[in-house]
Amino acid sequence: xxxxxxxxxxxxxxxxxxxxxxxxxxxxxxxxxxxxxxxxxxxxxxxxxxxxxxxxxxxxxxxxxxxxxxxxxxxxxxxxxxxxxxxxxxxxxxxxxxxxxxxxx
Numbered sequence: 001x002x003x004x005x006x007x008x009x010x011x012x013x014x015x016x017x018x019x020x021x022x023x024x025x026x027x028x029x030x031x032x033x034x035x036x037x038x039x040x041x042x043x044x045x046x047x048x049x050x051x052x053x054x055x056x057x058x059x060x061x062x063x064x065x066x067x068x069x070x071x072x073x074x075x076x077x078x079x080x081x082x083x084x085x086x087x088x089x090x091x092x093x094x095x096x097x098x099x100x101x102x103x104x105x
Contacts, residue, residue: 004093004094004095004096005028005029005030005093005094005095006029006030006031006092006093007028007029007090007091007092008026008027008028008029008090008091008094009026009027009028009029009087009088009089009090009091010024010025010026010049010053010081010088010089010090010091011025011026011027011080011081011082011087011088012024012025012078012079012080012081013025013046013049013065013078013079014076014077014078014079015046015076015077016070016074016075016076016077017070017074017075017076017077018074020042021040021041021042021043021101022040022041022042022043022045022046023038023039023040024038024039024040024041024049025037025038026038026039026088027088035104036104037102037103037104038102038103039100039101039102040100040101040102041096041098041100042096042098044097044098045096045097045098045100048094048095048096048097049091049094052091052094053089053091056089056091064079064083064084065077065078065079066078066079066080066083
């Protein structure tokens with residue numbers, strides 16, 4: 001099932017090496033109502049998001065992920081919109097082709 005959001009404002013993207021999903025902290029606007037939420041998405045859908053972010057700002061790319069060494073040769077990756085001087089990355093009409101999990105706040 002494809003999930004489509006009118007507007008999504010992404011504040012943080014994070015994952016650990018070896019994870020099967022990516023955690024996305026965001027605010028979703030659907031039918032005029034906004035909801036703070038956390039999404040768990042696939043890496044394929046992460047690539048779709050990164051492509052859209054790169055279209056917004058050519059200086060923004062995946063090399064700007066902050067990398068943290070966790071020990072045991074494992075890495076943690078984080079992309080925080082504040083590192084780009086933004087409150088969030090705002091994307092419109094974003095769709096996810098793979099099933100997503102969501103927690104609403």
